[in-house]
Amino acid sequence: MSLSRDPGGMRFAYLLQLGDNALILGQRLGEWVGHAPELEEELALANFALDYIGQARALFTLAAETEGRGRSEDDLAFLRDGMDYRNVLLVEQPNGNFADTLARQFLFESFYQIQLEALAESSDTQLAQLAQKVEKEIRYHLRHTAQWVVRLGDGTELSHQRMQHAIDGLWRFTGELFSANAVDHWAAESAVGPSPPSLQRPWDTLVDEVLEEATIARPESGWMASGGKDGRHSEHMGHLLADMQFLQRAYPGATW
């Protein structure tokens, strides 16, 4: 799609929102490598990270082509400043303990899978085709992620406490998943992507089912934090980027 068919850079902005969620969560998951509680779970988190980085690459490649200004997928990943990232606040939250990471993963992937199912029907053929592929990867993750929420929630007193604490602490970042900004309105109006509020009900159903199985109480929905999709991030984002971008900032153009 040429720039002339992307008035206002909306397609570019939409692809960035999707790609940044994948990139930042992939980076967070990668931080577990060498630190996970057991080898099998380290493999799982590293596999998740790999899938997310792969998805980010595919989305950034489309975004860079759409923008048509000669930037590459790597430029988009490594050479933007914090306020230019459009990921939701949830995915940039620190890893915390294992329960915090799995709770973050579950709250995001239960949303992402529903979003991908809708994107698979997108009027944008390239995006629809990519979403069909990615949806299968996330479906596989979500099974693993949901099982861990149940295993910890319905496990020992300590594991239950940690999972409940993790879900309670992250809940305030879930509202942003279902709020629509100008880019989301454009996507919904042009049938490129779902309207975020429309994903809330299927998400509630899925999350309630898993939380009940896990004997975890669903937190009251109170004040919700937002701003990530418009470039207003939490203080954690700068630290994450400093780590992720260090090599390209210190040695511009370095390659493998």
Place this chain on the structure above:
Amino acid sequence: MTAPEFEHGVGGADSAREAEVRAWLATLPDPEIPVLTLEDLGIIRWVRSEGDSVTVGIAPTYTGCPATEVIEASVREALESHGVTEPRIERVMSPPWTTDWISAEGRSKLAAYGIAPPAEATNSKRALFAPGETIGCPRCDSVNTIRVSEFGSTPCKASYKCGDCLEPFEYFKCI
């Protein structure tokens, strides 16, 4: 099995040329599971040629699979070694690759290599708490096997062990 055939005649490809190019690529191994060829994996989707240029459509297995670039480079190299001056690769996202496309020969090669071949894809969207499939041990054929992890050394594999011969083995997971 839902394996779609290799797509013939994409963009009006000449069938003799198509067969020739496929024959060049038929023996290329998968870089991570070298016992399998790209043909066995079912990832070579189509061949298009115009004059001296040849384009090959390749379906990536996983979006993040690091082997994808190695595979593309090996295809490009094979085309160049047969005198193609403008080899091009296109990533084919749709329909998405599935383990159902692995050929019968590929499945028996996997088992002989010690990797349990994938069960058939179920495609059930909401199988969150579905019981795991029964996977046979590729060494002793026992079905008394235990899943150690849903993940493994590459994105396409899970880790198992056999309850009878006690050997650990990998399972080519099904997507």
